[in-house]
Amino acid sequence: MNILITGGTGLIGRRLCADLLRQGHQLTVLSRQPGEVVRRCGAGVKAIDSLDAYTPDCVFDAVINLAGEPIIGARWTDARKARLRESRIFLTECLVQKMREARVKPAVLLSGSAIGFYGDSGDERIDETRAAGGDFGAQLCVDWEAAALSAARDGIRVVLLRTGVVLDTEGGALTKMLLPFRLGLGGKIGNGQQWMSWIHYQDYVGLISVLLQDQRISGSVNMVAPGAVTNTEFTQALAAQLHRPALLTTPAWALKLAMGEMAMLLTGGQHVLPARAQRAGFQFRYPKIQGALADLLSAR
Numbered sequence: 001m002n003i004l005i006t007g008g009t010g011l012i013g014r015r016l017c018a019d020l021l022r023q024g025h026q027l028t029v030l031s032r033q034p035g036e037v038v039r040r041c042g043a044g045v046k047a048i049d050s051l052d053a054y055t056p057d058c059v060f061d062a063v064i065n066l067a068g069e070p071i072i073g074a075r076w077t078d079a080r081k082a083r084l085r086e087s088r089i090f091l092t093e094c095l096v097q098k099m100r101e102a103r104v105k106p107a108v109l110l111s112g113s114a115i116g117f118y119g120d121s122g123d124e125r126i127d128e129t130r131a132a133g134g135d136f137g138a139q140l141c142v143d144w145e146a147a148a149l150s151a152a153r154d155g156i157r158v159v160l161l162r163t164g165v166v167l168d169t170e171g172g173a174l175t176k177m178l179l180p181f182r183l184g185l186g187g188k189i190g191n192g193q194q195w196m197s198w199i200h201y202q203d204y205v206g207l208i209s210v211l212l213q214d215q216r217i218s219g220s221v222n223m224v225a226p227g228a229v230t231n232t233e234f235t236q237a238l239a240a241q242l243h244r245p246a247l248l249t250t251p252a253w254a255l256k257l258a259m260g261e262m263a264m265l266l267t268g269g270q271h272v273l274p275a276r277a278q279r280a281g282f283q284f285r286y287p288k289i290q291g292a293l294a295d296l297l298s299a300r
């Protein structure tokens, strides 16, 4: 397939490009740093630095849309909230417009979203039919998904990637936790009862390949492993894998003080089930957290 990828230089995108190249696909990556694309995404990947390069004559069989300003980082000021929204929603609107104008339209758009769509939802077990939450993160996902879904009006199959915490040692949440845990300074957050729905990056890219090919699947898909854990369970599994103690607790109030509204990403959570992936017959290589962490960390 000839595939256009936005956000291809990111954590998920790099893993995805490697996997898709291995399968023999031709890739074009939209990046603000086109000179970095071959180094990050692989030899033979074409770079474009603007959607202006997506002219009506371009033929892409599929589009994968992952770009977006990092959610975790500086405080969610009004300016940063605007960047979080614009880098996803506006970019997706422009992308869909280009797909619409193409003489040969892509068959499928796989477009980013997150399990933050559901908001902080306590112990409720959540499949794809659950309604959206009401906080900033949820509204961001609702609007991001709506921008992508408008491509369905042009007969394009649209799949919304409601992504959980992607576990990888090349970046992302796990990498940030490794140093404090290795120093024996890791521990649970708040009361530790909040759920964490995660996925090993290999299962993520494996599931993407299924979603690219399986024409029966459209709409939202929870990109999470079946074995969601509470924050306490995750803390214990990570500490055990690293053979370190994890006795400390970071109080929720301290995180709120340090991070403001963004602290909800750590003090809240959701217990998400990969209902549609499993109905489609997808077999997770790493369904449980212990196996995923052992694979990622045992050789390190």
Ligand SMILES: NC(=O)c1ccc[n+]([C@@H]2O[C@H](COP(=O)([O-])OP(=O)(O)OC[C@H]3O[C@@H](n4cnc5c(N)ncnc54)[C@H](OP(=O)(O)O)[C@@H]3O)[C@@H](O)[C@H]2O)c1
Binding pocket: 006, 007, 008, 009, 010, 011, 012, 013, 030, 031, 032, 033, 066, 067, 068, 069, 070, 071, 083, 087, 091, 112, 113, 114, 115, 163, 164, 165, 166, 167, 172, 173
């Ligand atoms: N990783 C996770 O655990 C996780 C969980 C839930 C949802 N997601 C979502 O899945 C998507 C991919 O995740 P990721 O972890 O691979 O993200 P990432 O490593 O932060 O990469 C995202 C890519 O988006 C582009 N980008 C960043 N800021 C941008 C901006 N202001 N305007 C336009 N493009 C911008 C960058 O590409 P260039 O620098 O090349 O332009 C970057 O490589 C993201 O949208 C993320 O929110 C990820």
